Amino acid sequence: MPSILAIWVASYIQKFFTKMTPDVIKVFVVPLFTLLITVPLTFLVVGPVANTLSDGLTNLFQAIMNFNPIVFGLVLGILWQVLVMFGMHWALIPLAISDVATNGSLSILSAxxxxxxxxxxxxxxxxxxxxxxxxxxxxxxxxxxxxxxxxxxxxxxxxxxxxxxxxxxxxxx
Known part of the structure; x- marks a missing residue:
């Protein structure tokens, strides 16, 4: 998730520098300044925000699982391919590890x-x-x-x- 959000942020930074830079030096300056701004911004802001979103997703699925396992299976089954597309299915790995440690088997990801x-x-x-x-x-x-x-x-x-x-x-x- 951090890499997807970093690319999204970089696209806006690149558009800004593409508009502001003369055509003669655009090939060199735009990528340079895009990376100079995006990399620290990713480490300082985008990465922590993405990790917070991932933790929130884990907590949401844990709450749904605690509420009703059948509803959890339905929600997980519906959203699984979307989660895979964005790499957010890895947010469920802590739940799976906890399930194996607690029950000795993996039933959370069966849906x-x-x-x-x-x-x-x-x-x-x-x-x-x-x-x-x-x-x-x-x-x-x-x-x-x-x-x-x-x-x-x-x-x-x-x-x-x-x-x-x-x-x-x-x-x-």
């Missing part, structure tokens, strides 16, 4: 398996049904990695290969 299996099934359908060679060649390695629980290639690769491919297949079935 996160359902979206992963769903995505694996959707990738299988894409591989079987698509007519586009580009989508098929991207979906095959994404399918293999999703079998082992790594769904990022499916999220980023197949969705960008053909607009709304995963969503199209999910709604169709």
């Amino acid at each position: 996160a398996l359902l979206p992963c299996f769903t995505q694996t099934g959707v990738l299988g359908a894409i591989m079987l049904k698509t007519k586009e060679e580009k989508v098929r060649t991207i979906s095959m390695p994404a399918f293999v990695s999703s079998i082992f629980g790594v769904t990022e290639p499916a999220i980023y690769g197949c969705d960008t290969a053909n607009e709304n491919t995963i969503l199209h297949f999910m709604w169709r079935f």
Whole structure:
């Protein structure tokens, strides 16, 4: 999360310096000053804010888990892929470690398996049904990695290969 927020902040800093810098020295000055401002700002402000957001997310999921495990599973299952896209699924690791230490097993992240299996099934359908060679060649390695629980290639690769491919297949079935 800190890196995503740092890039977001850097984009505004870069736009500012792009407007203010003459074209002759823009290639050198804009990246230099963008990094000179972004790096310390990330360490001093953006990083702590992102860590606070991550801690807040952990506390929110802990509160939902303490309230009702079924509601927790529903919320986690719905939000899992979004959390993975932004790297915020790592905020749940302290909960998982605590669960293993307390119970000797890992049941908290069991609801996160359902979206992963769903995505694996959707990738299988894409591989079987698509007519586009580009989508098929991207979906095959994404399918293999999703079998082992790594769904990022499916999220980023197949969705960008053909607009709304995963969503199209999910709604169709």
